[in-house]
Amino acid sequence: MAKPTGFLEYDRQGPTKRPKSERLKDFREVEQPLSYEDIRTQAARCMDCGIPFCHGTGCPVQNLIPDFNDMVYRGQWKKALALLHTQNNFPEITGRVCPAPCETSCTLGINRPAVSIRQIELQTVEYGWEQGWIAPQPPNALSGYKVAVAGSGPAGLAAAQQLARKGHRVTVYEKDPRPGGILRYGIPDFKLEKWVLDRRLEQMVKEGVTFETDVTIGKDISMRYLQKSFDAVLLSGGARVPRDLPIPGRELEGIDFAMDFLVQQNKRNNAESIEDEHEIYVQDKNVVVIGGGDTGADCVGTANRQGARSVTQVEIMEQPPEQRHPSTPWPEWPYQLRTSTSHEEGCERMWCVMTKSFEGQEGHVTTLNCVRVEWETDPETGKSTFREVPGSEFTLPAEQILLAMGFTNEGNAETLTEYGVDTDERGQAQVDKNLMSNAPGIFVAGDLSKGASLVVRAISDGRNAAEGIDNYLKTE
Numbered sequence: 001m002a003k004p005t006g007f008l009e010y011d012r013q014g015p016t017k018r019p020k021s022e023r024l025k026d027f028r029e030v031e032q033p034l035s036y037e038d039i040r041t042q043a044a045r046c047m048d049c050g051i052p053f054c055h056g057t058g059c060p061v062q063n064l065i066p067d068f069n070d071m072v073y074r075g076q077w078k079k080a081l082a083l084l085h086t087q088n089n090f091p092e093i094t095g096r097v098c099p100a101p102c103e104t105s106c107t108l109g110i111n112r113p114a115v116s117i118r119q120i121e122l123q124t125v126e127y128g129w130e131q132g133w134i135a136p137q138p139p140n141a142l143s144g145y146k147v148a149v150a151g152s153g154p155a156g157l158a159a160a161q162q163l164a165r166k167g168h169r170v171t172v173y174e175k176d177p178r179p180g181g182i183l184r185y186g187i188p189d190f191k192l193e194k195w196v197l198d199r200r201l202e203q204m205v206k207e208g209v210t211f212e213t214d215v216t217i218g219k220d221i222s223m224r225y226l227q228k229s230f231d232a233v234l235l236s237g238g239a240r241v242p243r244d245l246p247i248p249g250r251e252l253e254g255i256d257f258a259m260d261f262l263v264q265q266n267k268r269n270n271a272e273s274i275e276d277e278h279e280i281y282v283q284d285k286n287v288v289v290i291g292g293g294d295t296g297a298d299c300v301g302t303a304n305r306q307g308a309r310s311v312t313q314v315e316i317m318e319q320p321p322e323q324r325h326p327s328t329p330w331p332e333w334p335y336q337l338r339t340s341t342s343h344e345e346g347c348e349r350m351w352c353v354m355t356k357s358f359e360g361q362e363g364h365v366t367t368l369n370c371v372r373v374e375w376e377t378d379p380e381t382g383k384s385t386f387r388e389v390p391g392s393e394f395t396l397p398a399e400q401i402l403l404a405m406g407f408t409n410e411g412n413a414e415t416l417t418e419y420g421v422d423t424d425e426r427g428q429a430q431v432d433k434n435l436m437s438n439a440p441g442i443f444v445a446g447d448l449s450k451g452a453s454l455v456v457r458a459i460s461d462g463r464n465a466a467e468g469i470d471n472y473l474k475t476e
Helices: 034-043 055-057 065-071 077-085 090-095 117-131 154-165 196-206 225-228 260-268 294-306 409-418 453-474
Strands: 148-151 169-173 210-212 232-235 255-257 286-290 312-314 348-351 354-362 364-377 384-388 394-397 400-403 440-443
Touching: 034 065, 034 117, 034 384, 055 065, 065 077, 077 117, 090 440, 148 154, 148 225, 154 169, 154 196, 154 453, 196 210, 225 232, 232 453, 255 260, 260 294, 260 400, 260 409, 286 294, 286 394, 294 312, 294 400, 312 354, 348 364, 354 400, 364 400
Parallel strands: 148 169, 148 232, 169 210, 232 440, 255 400, 286 312, 286 400, 312 348
Antiparallel strands: 354 364, 364 384, 364 394
16 A cells, blocks of 8 residues: 555544534535545555455445555555446435444554445545546447336336446336435435435436436336346336334324425425325424434434424334444444434434323324333343333323334235235345346346345345346347
8 A cells, every 4th residue: 555554644534514503404415525635635544454355345336445545645546546436326316314334344453443445435536526527328239238227216227327338228116206216315414415316327327318207117017027128127126115013002193204204295295296195394392203213213213303392212123332333343243232323413312212102182192101111132042132121101291203113025025926026935026147137138236136235235135136137138
């Protein structure tokens, strides 16, 4: 590396954040960029570790991390950008929303703060946009084959771009009014402003990708039509069925799924109509978010921006430790407490809490009845179970409850079965090494294939599916 002792000389520096008093008044991005000189300094911290676990173990798209870090340190930004794009179609998106598993497997992170890989990635690609280096890459010749992509989330978009650049005619079908899937409708603008997505979609259109929106497969057009009209079909829809909480009082108004709440706010930000929907807005309300993951944190940030009276996030699991737990040693993804910018903006977090029932007045929820639980681990099997703590019952006031407990594989299995795709016991698509299903010419990628996961994993899966489809078209 250009600076073998950089990790000894420089401290980790992360992005600055807009003041809370300012950012709570809008939905613009929270994090602010470092100076490019500071980014070069951060790249100098990438050590000559020999085996880059960040690349091989941490990053799902296997970014060439030490290589582009070296180029950034040397000021070779264009070369760094080229290296970044060899593995990742949308580094400006992963640079904003990825939880950076590469950093948790960084060798430096064993006993020091890890290299700021995500920030280096983000500012490398943004520098490329500023310099005009990122341009459409249309194919030199067309193959004569046509591919349909059902779903315009990160997996579908990555696959579509790869296939178009290989010369195939690609049509992407999306059920929503605009393409982007979870990138547009699920992730709040304060993490990913949508001009970032639109900029890349414009590039894809100029590369030959066609987008057909407001089209639902199985309703507006059939799978049979796609199979007859295209040489290959990729199913890349997102996870569709959220996990519910079927306890007494669930029928009360004011109990909604987290994704419905987030989608509505993104539509407002985008000046899209929600007139035909049950409106979810939490101004002056006590809000309780059930579920301690990233989606729940996104609800916290959105609720605070809408002017909630109070926001509480409850989780049935134990509070993770502040530092990496011994059960997840480096370079594994660590079990530890994560606090987002949304939590910093105002939220009470409660752990080991189970909701027993909901109560309300005049058909609308007003209260959660909860109990505290204790977790125990069987020393022989390692299996954890919980029990209710006697006498620990308590209530929480809430005029709005948001369920953020993840998604069920059963929902994916039902969708895949409708498309004629076989699933395994986990409800995931059965696919071969090319990601093709039991139905010839029908491929599956993203959440429909692997279950709800990270954006970066969906991009990786989409790229793999594109490679599989290209092999199929050329050989069969």
